[in-house]
Amino acid sequence: MRVVAGQYGGRNLRTLDGKLTRPTGDKVRAAMFSMIGPFFEGGRVLDLYAGSGGLAIEAISRGMSSAVLVERDRKAQAIILDNIEMTKESNKFTLLKMDAKRSLKQLSGPFDLVFLDPPYAKETVQNDISGLDNLQVLSDQVVIVCETDASVELPVVIGAFELIRQKRYGISKVTIYKRGDHD
Template sequence: MRVVAGEFGGRPLKTLAGRTTRPTTDKVKGAMFNMIGPYFEGGRVLDLFAGSGGLAIEAISRGMDSAVLVEKDRKAQQIIEENIKMTQALAAFTLLRMDANRALQQLTGKFDLVLLDPPYAEEEIVRQVTELEERALLAQEVMIVCETDRAVDLPEEISNFGIWKQKIYGISKVTVYVR
């Protein structure tokens, strides 16, 4: 695992051994960011199921200003901290050590990019996107990127958002919602 492109491109990322997290492969990560960018001119990103932190780090590497990473697993939190240190841009990252649903109650400000890569067994994307919208946490031009198992069928519309792009990469499906 590595940062695919941008300021930190090529730098290695640590991942958690075992089945606690399911890191996005470099191929899927590169394809995902090519779908939505591939580069950004600032903005704020929310990674609600951070795992190793690789997606948020990729977003910062490609030009986002700041990232909020949410992770409940203690071992994964340690990996995220190590990966953030590797960037030497500590001020760009905030790690919330809690589950996604609790974090939704505490978040403030607006996000320009939301990354939802929940564990395959816990698909709560529809409810979480709706809650983010109801709590006014989403910028007008927000992109919501969902990575799921390829067999998961997300709805055409969630709240005020519709599917903009959707592609399958191996066992993963990437769905991008916009207003």
């Protein structure tokens, strides 16, 4: 696996062996970023289920200013730290070594881009989006990118957020939410 584009483009990323994490492959990651606008002019990223850290690193590579990565698995945390080290800009990254639910009590926003790739998708995605919104840590223009198994059906509306785009890539599905006008 490697960083697809931007400042760190082409650099290799380490991933965890086994089934504990499911790293987003290069093709899906490239497609994901082309769906949300391939490059950015600053902003903060939150990756609530960081795995190897590839999504947050890709976002920083493409112009986001800083990232908070949340990961509870110790082996995955070590991989994330190695991958952050590869960027030579570790000051742009914060790793919270805990589960996503616990991290919600420690986050401070605003976040402009959020990645959700939880192990048990449907209920978790809905709860995470609602929880983040209730904490008021999401910017008004936040983009929330969810990666799930292709079989998972997420709702069109979750609280103040509307599904704006969805695409299937093999066994994965990418769903994007933005704040809606239905308040």
